[in-house]
Amino acid sequence: MLKIDNLHAAVDGKAILNGLNLEVKDGEVHAIMGPNGSGKSTLAQVLAGRDTFQVTGGAVDWDGTDLLALPAEERARAGLFLAFQYPVEIPGVSNAYFLKAAVNAIRRHRGLPEYDAMDFLSRVKAEMKAVGMREEFLYRSVNEGFSGGEKKRNEVLQMALLEPKLAVLDETDSGLDIDALRIVAEGVNRLRSPERSMIVITHYQRLLDYIVPDQVHVLSHGRIVRSGGRELALELEEHGYGWIDAGAKAAPATGATGG
Amino acid sequence: MNAPLSPPSAATRADALGAFLEQDYTAGFETRLETDTVPKGLSEDTIRLISARKGEPDWLLDWRLEAYRRWLTMTPPTWAAVSFPPIDFQDIVYYSAPKSKKDGPKSLDEVDPELLRTFEKLGVPLHERARLAGVAVDAVFDSVSVATTFQKELGEHGIVFCSFSEAVKTHPELVRQYLGTVVPPGDNFYAALNSAVFSDGSFVFIPKGVKCPMELSTYFRINARDTGQFERTLIVAEEGASVSYLEGCTAPMRDENQLHAAVVELIALDDAKIKYSTVQNWYPGDKDGKGGIYNFVTKRGDCRGARSRISWTQVETGSAITWKYPSVILRGDDSVGDFHSVALTNNLQQADTGTKMIHMGRNTRSTILSKGISAGRGSNTFRGMVRVTPRAEGARNYTQCDSLLIGDRCAAHTFPTIEVRHPSARVEHEATTSRIGEDQLFYAMQRGISAEDAVSMIVNGFCREVFKELPMEFAVEAQKLLGVSLEGSVG
Numbered sequence: 001m002l003k004i005d006n007l008h009a010a011v012d013g014k015a016i017l018n019g020l021n022l023e024v025k026d027g028e029v030h031a032i033m034g035p036n037g038s039g040k041s042t043l044a045q046v047l048a049g050r051d052t053f054q055v056t057g058g059a060v061d062w063d064g065t066d067l068l069a070l071p072a073e074e075r076a077r078a079g080l081f082l083a084f085q086y087p088v089e090i091p092g093v094s095n096a097y098f099l100k101a102a103v104n105a106i107r108r109h110r111g112l113p114e115y116d117a118m119d120f121l122s123r124v125k126a127e128m129k130a131v132g133m134r135e136e137f138l139y140r141s142v143n144e145g146f147s148g149g150e151k152k153r154n155e156v157l158q159m160a161l162l163e164p165k166l167a168v169l170d171e172t173d174s175g176l177d178i179d180a181l182r183i184v185a186e187g188v189n190r191l192r193s194p195e196r197s198m199i200v201i202t203h204y205q206r207l208l209d210y211i212v213p214d215q216v217h218v219l220s221h222g223r224i225v226r227s228g229g230r231e232l233a234l235e236l237e238e239h240g241y242g243w244i245d246a247g248a249k250a251a252p253a254t255g256a257t258g259g
Numbered sequence: 260m261n262a263p264l265s266p267p268s269a270a271t272r273a274d275a276l277g278a279f280l281e282q283d284y285t286a287g288f289e290t291r292l293e294t295d296t297v298p299k300g301l302s303e304d305t306i307r308l309i310s311a312r313k314g315e316p317d318w319l320l321d322w323r324l325e326a327y328r329r330w331l332t333m334t335p336p337t338w339a340a341v342s343f344p345p346i347d348f349q350d351i352v353y354y355s356a357p358k359s360k361k362d363g364p365k366s367l368d369e370v371d372p373e374l375l376r377t378f379e380k381l382g383v384p385l386h387e388r389a390r391l392a393g394v395a396v397d398a399v400f401d402s403v404s405v406a407t408t409f410q411k412e413l414g415e416h417g418i419v420f421c422s423f424s425e426a427v428k429t430h431p432e433l434v435r436q437y438l439g440t441v442v443p444p445g446d447n448f449y450a451a452l453n454s455a456v457f458s459d460g461s462f463v464f465i466p467k468g469v470k471c472p473m474e475l476s477t478y479f480r481i482n483a484r485d486t487g488q489f490e491r492t493l494i495v496a497e498e499g500a501s502v503s504y505l506e507g508c509t510a511p512m513r514d515e516n517q518l519h520a521a522v523v524e525l526i527a528l529d530d531a532k533i534k535y536s537t538v539q540n541w542y543p544g545d546k547d548g549k550g551g552i553y554n555f556v557t558k559r560g561d562c563r564g565a566r567s568r569i570s571w572t573q574v575e576t577g578s579a580i581t582w583k584y585p586s587v588i589l590r591g592d593d594s595v596g597d598f599h600s601v602a603l604t605n606n607l608q609q610a611d612t613g614t615k616m617i618h619m620g621r622n623t624r625s626t627i628l629s630k631g632i633s634a635g636r637g638s639n640t641f642r643g644m645v646r647v648t649p650r651a652e653g654a655r656n657y658t659q660c661d662s663l664l665i666g667d668r669c670a671a672h673t674f675p676t677i678e679v680r681h682p683s684a685r686v687e688h689e690a691t692t693s694r695i696g697e698d699q700l701f702y703a704m705q706r707g708i709s710a711e712d713a714v715s716m717i718v719n720g721f722c723r724e725v726f727k728e729l730p731m732e733f734a735v736e737a738q739k740l741l742g743v744s745l746e747g748s749v750g
Contacts, residue, residue: 048705052697076707088702091693092720101716102706109707141720158706 001025001063002166002197008057008222009039009046016042018222019058024166027194031208032201033233034219035241040201041085043219044170047199048082049075062166077109079165083155083172090142095154098142099124103161127160131187149180156187167191168199173207185210205237220244290376296355296486301348303327306455309354313424313458316431326444326454333448339611340640340672341580343516343553351518352486353456397422397461397477399490407461409473419464420475423491426462433464437495441524441561441588449520449582450557453489457522460490465500465531474730476505487518494524496531498564503534505730516544516579521556529564529591534572536729537585538737541577546635548607551579558585562594562620570597571614572728574737579608584642586615589623589651596625599725603741604637604669613642613674618654618684627658630722632741633669640672647684654681660690663721665714693721715741 002024009017016039024030034040046053047060049072060067067075090098103123104114115123125135131153143151152172159167169188173181188198188211200211208216208230216232217224225244226232236244297308306327310320335346397407397420413420419430426434444454461477479490496502519541525533535558544551554577560569571585587596598614616625631639639662647654662671677686695717703713719726719738726734 048701050701072701072704073707073709076705082705084702084705088696088698090699090702090717090720092723093716094720097716097720098703098706098708101708101712102703105707105709105712162706 002067003061004058005061006058007043007046007060008055009042010054010056011042011052015056016053016222017046020219020223022217022224024197024199026197027192028214029192029198029200029211031211031213031216031233032199032219032224033203033205033216033236035244036203038219039222040203040219041170042222044082044085044168044199044201047075047168048072048080073105076162077106079106079163081159081162081164081167083152083159083167083169085170085172085174087143087146087151087155089144089146091144093142094139095142096121096124096138099138099158099161102158106162124157124161127157130160130190131157132183133157148175149177149184152176152180152184153187156184160187160191165195166197166199168201170201171203172200173202173204181207182210205233208233218244296352299350299352301351301353301456305353309456309458312354312356313427315427318435319427322439322444323455323457326451327456329445330448330451330455333445333451335448336582339582339642340638340674341582341609341611343580343609346518346553348452353489354458355486356458397475399459399461399477399479399488413471413473413475416469416472417466418469418471419462421462423457423460423462423493426464426493430462430464433495434462434493437493437524437526439524441526441559442522442557447557449555450522453491453520453522453557456487457489457491460492460521460523461494461504461506462492463494463502463504465494465496465502467497468499469497470500471502474503474505476507478507487520489519490521492521492523493526494533494535495526496528496533496567498528499530500528501532501534503536503730505536505538507538507540516551516553518553518555519578521558523556523558523585525558525560525569527560527562527564527567527569527591527594530566531564532568532570533560534570535560535585537571537573537575538729539573539575539577539581542579543577543608544579544606546606548579551608552577554578554581554583556581556583558583560585560587560596562587562589562591562596562623564594565591565620566593567591568595568597570599570728572597572599572725573601573612574722574725574729574741575600575602575610575612576741578610581608581610581612584613584615586617587625588617588619589625589654590619591623592620593622594620595623597728598625598627598629599728600629601632601722601725601737601741602630602639602641603632604634604639606635606637608635608637609640610638611640611642613640613644615644615646616656618645618647618651618656620651622653622655623651624654625656627656627660628724629658629660630725631660631662631671632665632718632721633662633671634665636668638670638672640674642674642676644676645678645686647679647681647686649680651681652683654684654686656684656686658686658688660688661721662690662692663718664692664694665718 004020004022007017007020032040042053046055055068100120107114133153143154172184213230216228216230218226303324306323310323407421442450445451463475465471494504525535527533541552541554562569569587575581585598589596596616602610602612604610614627627643629641631641633639641660645656660673664671673690675688679686700710700713704710718741726737729737
């Protein structure tokens with residue numbers, strides 16, 4: 001179980017998360033919605049351990065481990081996966097090489113034998129088929145020259161290969177047309193299991209037509225201001241984020257000073 | 260994306276890389292041996308002494324003295340983008356050799372076991388049993404060659420592969436015919452110095468029509484303190500002959516700078532092919548730029564015959580300062596010249612390297628592929644010249660020059676010069692500069708890959724086109740070397 005307790009974070013001295021609380025039980029899918037600048041992506045990056053963000057208060061407990069004490073690569077090896085909003089291009093490094101290095105780093109950590117080239121290829125080809133990626137993408141440089149949809153599929157492919165315990169999907173739907181969205185969502189749904197939790201960050205309700213969450217949270221000014229079931233997403237769709245911002249501004253900014 | 264780095268995060272990432280990057284220069288040990296060393300300083304007497312020690316014929320002594328007199332009139336070049344305090348040429352030992360019972364060892368059994376251990380430690384076993392499969396090695400320690408393997412096997416093909424000193428004794432006519440014909444003694448300051456005081460190096464002669472059945476290689480080791488290494492290598496491939504040759508270099512870690520001023524001459528006659536690969540790992544100095552080798556080298560190939568081909572491949576990771584421009588004179592019609600280079604500078608290393616392709620024959624072709632990697636406060640300069648002379652109808656050149664920056668305190672410069680004097684020439688130049696970004700490292704780390712593995716993955720990807728030009732065994736070696744050389748590179 002993931003338990004985020006009163007989390008504060010800043011970038012370049014500017015506070016972004018102001019006392020965020022969240023619990024995600026094993027096997028649950030939580031959606032986090034919120035207007036631009038509410039701290040959605042910051043939450044994703046902080047959970048993944050990006051050190052351009054400074055944690056200024058609070059704690060994150062993950063199955064009894066102090067998540068914030070682990071460096072990024074150890075979080076990944078322990079089973080935390082972040083699907084990037086903007087997957088990064090790495091020219092000169094083939095996707096196959098990168099994926100194999102990642103899978104084997106994680107298998108090593110789990111005490112499993114590393115894949116050799118043959119094992120890896122048969123595994124990766126099967127997974128690529130499932131997300132509708134052509135084999136040629138194995139031999140191209142990581143994300144280089146990929147279209148938006150291809151990049152997002154590559155993220156889902158990596159998620160499938162790395163078999164995370166906790167997957168954070170940061171606006172995986174952004175920039176996708178409806179067909180690509182469906183394929184990506186199917187990929188995510190296939191990976192739902194009682195042992196795997198997911199945090200799905202999105203600006204729009206439409207992704208939640210395909211990935212049905214157990215809970216929906218609304219983030220505003222770095223705090224969760226409302227939580228509810230799927231109907232909350234529909235409510236947002238209907239009324240927009242305006243009422244939330246208005247409410248958050250009216251409330252005393254306890255989060256900013258607490259912690 | 261690309262959020263500006265705040266100081267604490269930059270520090271953390273540097274720490275993350277720290278463990279990997281603090282890897283030591285593994286070749287930095289010193290071998291304790293009794294040596295035969297001439298006193299410091301340079302004069303005609305020093306040269307006479309070196310020549311006498313080697314039992315050289317008079318013509319060679321005269322050649323050396325002539326070069327010395329030329330050198331006295333010359334001044335060190337100042338055009339390169341490198342800086343260092345003036346060298347005191349009187350404070351250098353010009354000849355140092357491990358003491359042996361006789362003039363030189365005649366077989367491996369006579370080589371000091373301590374020397375054999377030294378080369379074994381460097382991964383260059385000279386023993387019969389442990390020899391690198393399919394690679395003949397000439398091992399040069401300070402000023403002399405201590406052993407050359409597979410000489411007998413090569414001799415059966417008429418191939419001469421031996422130390423330069425030995426060649427002067429056994430094949431004086433060949434040495435005399437070709438020595439200084441590609442790099443004349445007065446070519447430049449350091450070439451003149453080398454011509455005056457050169458001590459040893461390798462000599463290769465591949466007779467007409469013979470394809471050398473194995474890789475030839477020379478391993479250069481500087482050991483003695485205050486000693487300069489001035490080796491001279493001469494490779495001649497007669498009509499239709501071909502050879503692949505590789506050199507490797509290391510030196511102990513010392514606080515003082517040591518000078519290495521070599522000259523390499525390659526001569527390819529009609530239809531001959533010479534492939535010359537270098538993996539240069541001289542001691543680069545410490546993190547603060549203390550110590551390290553000054554690698555001031557003149558390397559030039561002469562495609563003297565029609566349809567001949569000379570390829571230079573270099574991986575330059577060591578040395579405090581590298582100043583070298585392996586070049587090809589494309590004299591024969593339809594001859595081909597290649598230059599493939601990876602040059603890495605980290606900490607305070609400086610490299611000013613590149614090539615010259617001089618097109619003189621008709622339909623001559625050349626390719627230049629340069630990959631410069633700058634890390635730490637390293638400075639990396641590519642300097643290239645492509646010259647198409649009025650006779651060189653149909654000449655073609657393609658140049659690609661890529662720079663990779665790691666961190667934000669390093670520098671990369673590119674100085675291409677193109678001189679075309681024939682209207683039919685086609686000369687292309689492409690250049691790129693990229694940087695290993697924090698976002699790339701984080702992306703890899705988020706997939707469980709350590710920052711150090713991510714850096715070496717990206718660097719190796721960047722260098723792949725050059726590495727594939729290296730002989731197989733050495734490509735792996737070069738990859739490892741690059742990893743080790745990226746000490747403290749991100750910050």
